[in-house]
Each structure stands twice: as C-alpha cells, then as structure tokens.
Amino acid sequence: MSVVADRSRVPAGVRTGGQFATEARAEANLTLAAPDPYLDAADEVDEPARPVYSIPASAATEAQARIEKANRRLARAGIEDRFTFELTEPYVTKVGDPPREMFYRDLTLSHPSISYGGWEFVAAVDHLEAGALVRSKPGVELNGWRPEVSECEHCGKVRRRAATYLVEHEDGTRKQVGSSCMTDFLGVKPAGLWALGFDPLEESEDDGWLSGGSYGGDVATENLEVLAVALAVTDGGREYVSRDASMWRGTASTSDAVRDQLFGGGPRESAEQRAERARLAERAQEFLRDGTAEKVLAYAQQMEGEGDYATNMRVLAAGEHVDFKHTALLASAVSGWARDNDRRAVREARAAAYTPGHLAPVKDKVTGHTAVVEKVVPLEAYVYGGEGGSLVIMRASTGHTLKWKASTRQDLSAGDKVTFTGGTVKAHEAYNGQDQTVLTRVKFDVEPAGDDQDGQA
Numbered sequence: 001m002s003v004v005a006d007r008s009r010v011p012a013g014v015r016t017g018g019q020f021a022t023e024a025r026a027e028a029n030l031t032l033a034a035p036d037p038y039l040d041a042a043d044e045v046d047e048p049a050r051p052v053y054s055i056p057a058s059a060a061t062e063a064q065a066r067i068e069k070a071n072r073r074l075a076r077a078g079i080e081d082r083f084t085f086e087l088t089e090p091y092v093t094k095v096g097d098p099p100r101e102m103f104y105r106d107l108t109l110s111h112p113s114i115s116y117g118g119w120e121f122v123a124a125v126d127h128l129e130a131g132a133l134v135r136s137k138p139g140v141e142l143n144g145w146r147p148e149v150s151e152c153e154h155c156g157k158v159r160r161r162a163a164t165y166l167v168e169h170e171d172g173t174r175k176q177v178g179s180s181c182m183t184d185f186l187g188v189k190p191a192g193l194w195a196l197g198f199d200p201l202e203e204s205e206d207d208g209w210l211s212g213g214s215y216g217g218d219v220a221t222e223n224l225e226v227l228a229v230a231l232a233v234t235d236g237g238r239e240y241v242s243r244d245a246s247m248w249r250g251t252a253s254t255s256d257a258v259r260d261q262l263f264g265g266g267p268r269e270s271a272e273q274r275a276e277r278a279r280l281a282e283r284a285q286e287f288l289r290d291g292t293a294e295k296v297l298a299y300a301q302q303m304e305g306e307g308d309y310a311t312n313m314r315v316l317a318a319g320e321h322v323d324f325k326h327t328a329l330l331a332s333a334v335s336g337w338a339r340d341n342d343r344r345a346v347r348e349a350r351a352a353a354y355t356p357g358h359l360a361p362v363k364d365k366v367t368g369h370t371a372v373v374e375k376v377v378p379l380e381a382y383v384y385g386g387e388g389g390s391l392v393i394m395r396a397s398t399g400h401t402l403k404w405k406a407s408t409r410q411d412l413s414a415g416d417k418v419t420f421t422g423g424t425v426k427a428h429e430a431y432n433g434q435d436q437t438v439l440t441r442v443k444f445d446v447e448p449a450g451d452d453q454d455g456q457a
Contacts, residue, residue: 052106052107052108053106053107053108054104054105054106054107055104055105055106055107056102056103056104056105056218057090057102057103057104057105057218057323058103058218060087060105060107060162063085063107064085067083067084067085070083071083084180084181084184085107085108085180086107086108086159086161086162086178086179086180087105087106087107087108087161087162087163087179087180088105088106088107088108088160088161088162089105089126089127089128089129089150089160089161089162090103090104090105090128090129090162090323091103091104091105091129092104092129092220092320092321100219101219101220101321102218102219102220103218103219103220103321103323104218105162106160119167119168119169119170119175119185122136122165122166122167122168122174123135123136123142123165123166124163124164124165124166125146125147125150125163125164125165125166125176126162126163127150127160127161127162127163127164128315128316128319128326129319129320129321130315130316130317130318130319130320131146131314131315131318131319132146132147132150132315133312133315133316133326134146134166134308134311134312136166136308141307141308142166142308143306143307143308144305144306144307144308144310144311146311146315147164147176150164150178151164151176152164152176152177152178152181153175153176153177154175154177154178154181154184154185155178155181157178159178161178161179162179163178163179164176164177164178164179165177165178165179167185218323218324219263219323219324220321220322220323221262221321221322221323221324221327222320222321223297223316223317223319223320223321223322223330224288224293224294224297225262225284225288225293226258226262226322226327226330226331227287227293227296227297227300227330227331227333227334228284228285228287228288228292228293229258229261229262229280229284229331230254230258230296230330230331230332230333230334231283231284231287231292231293231296231334232261232280232281232283232284232287233254233257233258233261233280234254234334234335234338236287236292236334236338237296237334237335237337237338237339237341238338238342240254240332240334240335240338241253241254241257242254242332243255243256243328254331254332254334254335255327255328255331255332258327258328258331259324259327259328261277261280261281261284262327263324264277265277295337296333296334296337297317297333299333299336299337299340300313300314300316300317300330300333300337301314301317301318302314303317303333303336312329313329313330313332313333316329316330317330317333350374350395353395353399354395354399354401354434355398355399355400356434356435357400357435358400358425358428358435358436358437359396359398359400359402359425359437360425360437361425362425362426362427362428363424363425364424364425365422365423365424366420366423366424366425366439366442367420367421367422367423368419368420369396369397369398369419369420370396370397370417370418370419370420370447371394371395371396371397371402371417371418371420372394372395372397372415372416372417372418373392373393373394373412373413373414373415373416373417373418374393374394374395374414375391375392375393375414376390376391376392376393376410376412376413376414377390377391377392377393378390378409379391379405387408387409388409389405389406389407389408389409390405390406390408390409390410390412391403391404391405391406392404392405392406392410392412394418396437400435400437401431401434401435401436401437402436402437402438402439403429403431403436403437403438403439404423404438404439404440404442405438406442412446416446416447417446417447418444418445418446418447419444419445419447420442420443420444421443421444421445422441422442422443422444423439423440423441423442423443423444424439424440424441425437425438425439426438426439426440
C-alpha cells in the first residue's frame with residue numbers, strides 16, 4: 001500500500017483518478033481510493049481489491065456503526081459473511097481553505113474471522129504517528145510492553161493498523177489481535193471499546209455525516225506548540241495542576257488550561273480574557289524562541305522508566321504532532337521537567353558549597369558553629385505509639401556536610417539557619433563520595449527569617 005499521508009484526495013464516492021489523483025479535496029471529508037494501478041497482476045489473484053476510505057480520525061466510530069448496521073441486514077437475510085474493516089494509524093494531512101493540519105485514518109473493508117472462547121480483553125493498543133500507545137484495563141500494568149509490529153495474531157497479517165488489542169486466555173496465554181478481528185476472535189462484543197460494521201460509507205445528501213460533522217478532535221497540533229503553551233500556563237512547569245488537585249483546589253487543571261489556550265477563544269470572551277490569552281500566547285512564543293520547549297520535548301523523548309506513563313510519554317514525544325485526546329498527557333511532561341530541573345539545581349548548589357573533610361575532630365564540641373538545614377526526614381519510632389525521630393542534613397558555614405540523627409521529631413525545615421549551642425562530633429563518615437560529619441546531642445537556636453548574619457556565634 002502506498003503512503004497514504006502523501007496521497008491527493010478526491011471527493012466522497014468518486015473513483016476517478018485513484019489514490020494518486022491530483023484533484024483538490026472537496027468539502028466532503030471522505031475519499032474512496034481505487035486499487036493501486038501499479039500492483040502486479042499476480043498480487044491480486046488471491047485477494048480481490050478492497051475499497052479504501054479516507055475519513056477524519058474521530059469519524060471512525062460513526063463508520064463502525066454503519067458497518068454494524070450493514071451486518072444486521074446481512075444477518076436478517078441469512079447471509080453468513082460479514083463486513084469487517086481495518087483502520088490505519090492516524091496520519092496528518094492538510095484540509096480546508098486556508099489549509100489546516102488534521103488527523104485522518106484510512107479504512108479498508110474486509111471479512112470476518114474465526115471465533116474463539118476463553119479469552120478476555122487486557123489492553124487496547126493505539127498505533128499512533130510515532131509508535132504504540134497502550135491503554136490497559138484497570139489493575140493491569142504491562143511494565144512498558146509494546147508490540148514491535150501491528151501484527152494480528154488471529155489473522156496472522158502485518159498491516160498498518162489504527163488499533164490492536166491484547167487478549168489473555170484463561171491459561172495465561174496472551175495474543176495481540178487486530179481491531180477488525182476482535183469481536184470474531186472473542187465471540188463477544190466488548191462494551192464501549194468499538195462498534196462493528198457500517199454501511200458502505202456513501203454520503204447522501206440527506207445525512208451528510210462526514211461533510212456536515214464536527215471533527216475538532218482531529219486537529220493535529222505540533223508537540224512543541226503544546227509544550228510551549230503548557231510552559232506558559234504553568235510558569236515554566238512550576239505551577240502544574242493535575243486534574244485531581246484541581247478538584248480540591250477549585251481551580252482549572254493544567255490540561256484544561258492548555259486546551260483552552262490552544263482551542264478556545266471566541267467572540268464572547270471579555271477584554272480581560274482576550275488580553276490574558278494574548279499574554280499566554282506571547283509567553284509560549286518566548287519558550288519556543290529560547291529553546292525551552294525543545295528541552296522539555298527532549299526530556300519527554302528520553303523519560304526514564306518502564307511503566308505505562310513513561311512509555312506512553314516517549315511514544316507521544318517521538319512524533320511531530322498530537323491529537324486533542326492526548327494533549328493532556330504530553331502537556332504533563334512540563335511538571336516532571338521542572339521538578340528535575342529544581343532537583344538538579346539543588347544538587348549543583350550543594351556541590352558548589354561542599355567542602356571536603358570534616359567540621360571538627362571526633363569528640364570535639366561544635367558549639368558556636370552555624371549551619372543551614374538542607375533536608376529533614378522523619379524517622380519511624382522504634383516502639384509502637386512512639387513519636388519517632390528526624391534525620392537532619394545541614395551545611396555548615398564552612399561548607400562541610402553535617403548529619404544529625406535526632407531521637408525526637410525536630411521542628412525544622414529546609415533553609416532554616418541554626419546556631420549550635422551544644423553538640424559533639426560523633427563520627428566521620430562518607431555518603432555518595434562526600435564527607436559527612438556526624439553529630440550527636442545537638443542543641444541549637446534557629447535564627448529569625450531574614451537574618452543574614454553568617455559565621456560563628
């Protein structure tokens with residue numbers, strides 16, 4: 001099959017010109033391509049040419065419903081054969097005047113396969129522009145598993161597919177099955193996953209189901225644009241708000257804010273809303289110009305981890321475009337990127353402030369020295385019902401790393417500056433290649449906020 005993204009399109013139902021026709025797309029959003037004129041005659045002996053329809057990606061559900069209607073008619077007529085279909089992965093093509101990049105899919109009609117029993121749905125695999133995105137059922141973690149090819153282990157064919165499904169037998173065997181084979185393979189129609197069957201997709205003047213439909217979800221947005229907008233609405237990723245957090249905070253989630261900035265707007269907006277939209281748009285352009293969006297994209301492309309989130313993120317980031325449904329997932333990369341940046345900055349600051357060696361010899365007093373708290377870690381109590389202690393890591397004014405394992409909880413926070421009024425060096429240790437001075441029986445005063453005096457008391 002030719003590369004569908006490079007084909008010129010013809011109006012719905014028109015067979016002239018074939019898949020390499022030079023005519024511009026008409027208002028209807030459907031194309032029926034003729035058989036490839038360059039196929040060798042021998043290739044058409046075993047399998048007759050099948051019609052291929054090009055439709056907006058979100059029109060697939062309606063297309064599937066129309067095949068189901070046709071199959072019901074076949075059943076009432078007592079005909080055993082049924083219409084089945086295959087959908088390619090979404091591809092980007094320019095549509096309309098002025099041209100706008102949209103996601104389209106090609107649908108090929110085929111026939112049913114053999115039914116099996118004892119299998120259940122485990123996951124759906126969307127074959128996107130950049131690779132496979134897995135949607136597993138609740139409670140199932142595939143640990144980053146992705147199919148190498150879009151092969152259906154039911155019909156045994158490797159084709160460009162929009163979706164395949166992972167099914168598991170009661171004996172533990174798993175198979176990847178194409179979307180057009182799933183119902184026949186399982187013998188049942190899993191509720192809510194897809195609809196089977198459709199009419200031959202002819203668009204009549206009465207229904208206009210393609211040209212009169214609304215397919216905003218098919219808009220293809222460049223990955224860099226999504227990330228730049230996400231950076232703009234989250235102040236560089238530092239104010240990311242998840243959907244769960246937005247519910248108890250009573251504020252908009254970042255995913256909603258990104259989608260509103262990308263796809264919202266209109267004549268009903270107030271002057272203040274238009275001004276804010278313009279401000280965010282300019283801020284997003286700044287993130288594009290200074291390369292920040294590219295850094296976030298690189299982070300997403302190389303995100304560490306083998307879980308589904310990290311694997312799906314790498315798949316999305318590897319492409320050039322993302323559809324409406326997946327903008328929220330891609331936008332969430334700014335949160336992890338900003339968090340990693342902050343952690344890196346802290347590590348670099350600590351490394352710059354670090355002084356090798358130890359604050360004082362073992363058994364020496366530390367009274368009069370000052371330090372800044374870097375980390376406080378609560379420790380579990382040794383006995384049930386006990387208070388527990390604290391592990392306090394500090395940086396002395398001399399640059400030496402201090403560690404104090406307190407037997408009680410300490411009311412300290414990172415950034416607090418303390419002056420020791422008591423305490424002894426217990427031991428000299430090393431952690432991650434850095435020397436640490438271990439303290440015991442520490443007493444201290446916390447300096448008031450804003451007091452920048454340094455040195456010893």
